[in-house]
Amino acid sequence: MTIADILFKYQEAFANGLATTFRLALIIWLVGLLGGTLLGILAAKWKVLVGIPSRLTSFVLSGMPILVFLFWLHYPLQSLLGVVIDPFITAAATLSIINVFAVADTIREVLSEFPQQYVTAGQVCGMEPLQILLYIQLPIVLRQSVPVLLMLQVNMLQATLFASLISVNEIFRVAQQINSQIYKPVEIYTALGILFLAICLPMNGLALWLKAKFTRNLSER
Amino acid sequence: MLKGSNLVKSYGDQKIIDQASLELAPGEISVIIGPSGSGKTSLIRMLSLLEKPDSGQIAVDDYNYSFPLSKQDKFVPPWPKVTVVFQQLFLWPHLTLLQNITLPLAVGKQSVADEKVDEMISLFEMEKFIYRYPNEASLGQKQRAALVRALLLEPKYLLLDEITSSLDVEQIAIILSHLKDLAKRGIGILTVTHLLHFAQEAADRIIFMDGGKIIESGGKEVLSSPKHDRVQKFLSVIESAS
Numbered sequence: 001m002t003i004a005d006i007l008f009k010y011q012e013a014f015a016n017g018l019a020t021t022f023r024l025a026l027i028i029w030l031v032g033l034l035g036g037t038l039l040g041i042l043a044a045k046w047k048v049l050v051g052i053p054s055r056l057t058s059f060v061l062s063g064m065p066i067l068v069f070l071f072w073l074h075y076p077l078q079s080l081l082g083v084v085i086d087p088f089i090t091a092a093a094t095l096s097i098i099n100v101f102a103v104a105d106t107i108r109e110v111l112s113e114f115p116q117q118y119v120t121a122g123q124v125c126g127m128e129p130l131q132i133l134l135y136i137q138l139p140i141v142l143r144q145s146v147p148v149l150l151m152l153q154v155n156m157l158q159a160t161l162f163a164s165l166i167s168v169n170e171i172f173r174v175a176q177q178i179n180s181q182i183y184k185p186v187e188i189y190t191a192l193g194i195l196f197l198a199i200c201l202p203m204n205g206l207a208l209w210l211k212a213k214f215t216r217n218l219s220e221r
Numbered sequence: 222m223l224k225g226s227n228l229v230k231s232y233g234d235q236k237i238i239d240q241a242s243l244e245l246a247p248g249e250i251s252v253i254i255g256p257s258g259s260g261k262t263s264l265i266r267m268l269s270l271l272e273k274p275d276s277g278q279i280a281v282d283d284y285n286y287s288f289p290l291s292k293q294d295k296f297v298p299p300w301p302k303v304t305v306v307f308q309q310l311f312l313w314p315h316l317t318l319l320q321n322i323t324l325p326l327a328v329g330k331q332s333v334a335d336e337k338v339d340e341m342i343s344l345f346e347m348e349k350f351i352y353r354y355p356n357e358a359s360l361g362q363k364q365r366a367a368l369v370r371a372l373l374l375e376p377k378y379l380l381l382d383e384i385t386s387s388l389d390v391e392q393i394a395i396i397l398s399h400l401k402d403l404a405k406r407g408i409g410i411l412t413v414t415h416l417l418h419f420a421q422e423a424a425d426r427i428i429f430m431d432g433g434k435i436i437e438s439g440g441k442e443v444l445s446s447p448k449h450d451r452v453q454k455f456l457s458v459i460e461s462a463s
Binding site for chain 1: 309
């Protein structure tokens with residue numbers, strides 16, 4: 001049985017698994033990018049009130065393996081609270097929290113390190129605050145942050161595989177289930193590898209291209 | 222008239238500017254000289270109202286600012302009527318030099334003809350590098366771009382902070398002649414420089430600063446026959462070094 005045969009025979013199962021993976025990734029991306037950007041802006045603006053708690057949480061999260069955090073939210077926490085939550089929601093929440101703080105860290109850092117002199121230059125040229133925001137601050141901040149955020153989102157997509165370990169029927173779990181039926185690990189996991197390469201490599205390539213094209217040295221020589 | 226009276230600025234216990242008063246008339250070129258850390262840049266930042274003094278008054282023509290500003294006072298920025306070219310230039314890194322020059326015109330209230338932009342680019346011999354980004358340009362090229370950006374805004378008072386520091390003799394001569402031309406057209410120019418010959422050539426008025434104070438000011442005689450010992454000592458050190 002070739003890879004093509006397996007993909008064809010189990011196309012519905014693969015498609016469902018892939019759909020679950022993308023649904024999960026989409027939630028994580030949206031919550032992470034929107035929530036993280038908002039948190040990052042607030043953290044840069046109110047350094048003590050929001051910035052310190054945000055960085056502290058991010059620091060704690062960075063020391064905890066994703067899998068341990070996911071399992072902790074799935075088993076002990078739900079047991080302590082006496083609730084049972086759909087594994088898909090638990091996985092989406094866990095990875096979204098991680099993404100929110102990672103995005104917030106990036107945005108806060110870019111905003112905090114934004115050279116104030118570029119705003120000053122706009123002011124003395126008679127530009128209005130909104131014009132300075134639109135034509136100077138925003139383009140520079142986006143150029144500095146988008147490549148980093150893109151690579152981060154690729155990592156989050158890859159992290160969705162952990163959801164299989166709490167029984168979310170995403171693509172990796174589907175592949176495992178099919179393999180347990182027909183035992184063709186080389187073909188199945190090669191196909192899975194190729195699939196992820198096909199999705200992640202262009203995204204990483206785009207991030208690198210954006211970084212090379214738009215990220216400029218902000219220091220004054 | 223751009224006028225600062227009894228300006229005082231402190232950071233903690235340290236007085237950066239101490240009772241400084243000066244006037245810049247339209248069409249006049251004033252040059253500030255003095256040792257490093259004497260408060261020259263701080264004074265420029267205050268006169269341009271980028272930094273607010275702790276006390277004192279600043280008048281931009283008929284508009285008066287009295288410091289400290291009261292909560293009722295609405296701050297009306299004087300830019301680009303008063304504009305500044307900084308030593309660090311502050312060119313926007315995501316834009317080419319041409320875009321740096323034209324952005325304030327494109328979004329602002331000034332209407333400057335394309336021919337005028339081309340004329341300035343040509344005058345400062347910027348054609349060969351005008352499409353470069355700041356990180357691809359030399360310091361001298363960036364200095365010319367920063368100066369042209371300010372000049373195209375047609376300010377009434379132009380404040381320059383060490384803008385000749387990385388220019389060669391020929392470019393300094395071009396800028397000198399251009400500044401004189403601008404002054405003839407009624408623009409008041411206040412410039413900080415460490416180049417005494419530039420000050421000698423350009424200045425209608427020389428201002429010597431040290432320790433945040435204006436120690437001596439006057440015509441070109443400040444350079445040839447200074448009255449104050451501190452100025453004499455400063456000039457003799459500069460002359461012996463050169």
